[in-house]
Amino acid sequence: MIIAVDGPAASGKGTLAAGLARHYGLPHLDTGLLYRAVGLAVRAAPGSTDFDREAVAAARRLDAAHLTDLDRLTGAEAGTLASRVAVIAEVRQALRQFQRDFARQPGGAVLDGRDIGTVICPEADVKLFIEADSKARMERRARQWEARGQLVDRYALYHQIEERDARDRANPHGGFFRAADAHLLDTTRLDIDAALRAAVAIVDGVLASKAASP
Numbered sequence: 100m101i102i103a104v105d106g107p108a109a110s111g112k113g114t115l116a117a118g119l120a121r122h123y124g125l126p127h128l129d130t131g132l133l134y135r136a137v138g139l140a141v142r143a144a145p146g147s148t149d150f151d152r153e154a155v156a157a158a159r160r161l162d163a164a165h166l167t168d169l170d171r172l173t174g175a176e177a178g179t180l181a182s183r184v185a186v187i188a189e190v191r192q193a194l195r196q197f198q199r200d201f202a203r204q205p206g207g208a209v210l211d212g213r214d215i216g217t218v219i220c221p222e223a224d225v226k227l228f229i230e231a232d233s234k235a236r237m238e239r240r241a242r243q244w245e246a247r248g249q250l251v252d253r254y255a256l257y258h259q260i261e262e263r264d265a266r267d268r269a270n271p272h273g274g275f276f277r278a279a280d281a282h283l284l285d286t287t288r289l290d291i292d293a294a295l296r297a298a299v300a301i302v303d304g305v306l307a308s309k310a311a312s313p
């Protein structure tokens with residue numbers, strides 16, 4: 100079974116995808132980490148021609164060993180750089196096969212990102228599109244970083260998230276939209292446990308209706 104979980108920045112899709120993976124005994128790939136690792140590997144300044152060239156080269160040589168420094172990968176700098184490299188068509192293309200291979204391993208997988216249900220796995224058995232309002236998403240990300248002992252400027256963080264969302268939604272190569280067959284889950288008023296229960300109910304419902312149809 101392949102489960103695709105898409106949604107905007109800090110919507111809780113990563114936590115939900117990890118919870119679904121545990122619940123159904125499936126491997127999980129946070130595809131944002133791939134874009135974050137590529138972003139951190141580029142030395143040139145965003146906007147320069149060298150930036151694009153280096154990003155494509157970094158995407159082509161990316162492997163699992165680049166995905167281990169989670170503290171750095173999940174920080175603000177990596178998030179902003181990720182959304183810069185994510186608009187480069189050749190970067191997306193270079194990362195596509197890695198994600199597809201992960202999804203199509205025997206038994207299936209859970210993948211979260213922006214374009215899993217639209218581009219990477221349009222054939223996914225279940226697609227979830229996670230939403231939450233901008234303030235709730237900012238507050239979650241702030242608490243996540245504060246739990247690691249970081250000082251957080253909430254005003255700056257809110258604007259960072261809005262700016263990144265705008266770039267992601269406008270990305271002509273991004274495939275970031277709700278697939279017609281994706282189930283919408285708004286987690287604004289749900290804590291982690293309630294959101295996971297709601298997601299499991301959706302997945303179980305889809306599986307039951309597939310089993311019932313000839």
Ligand code: CDP
Pocket residue numbers: 107108109110113130131132134135178181182183185211212213214215263267273
């Ligand atoms: O955790 P958060 O939602 O803040 O971000 P992420 O999922 O780690 O993704 C970081 C950035 O990578 C996004 O803002 C997108 O620009 C890009 N991304 C993408 O374009 N496609 C994906 N499948 C995953 C991430």
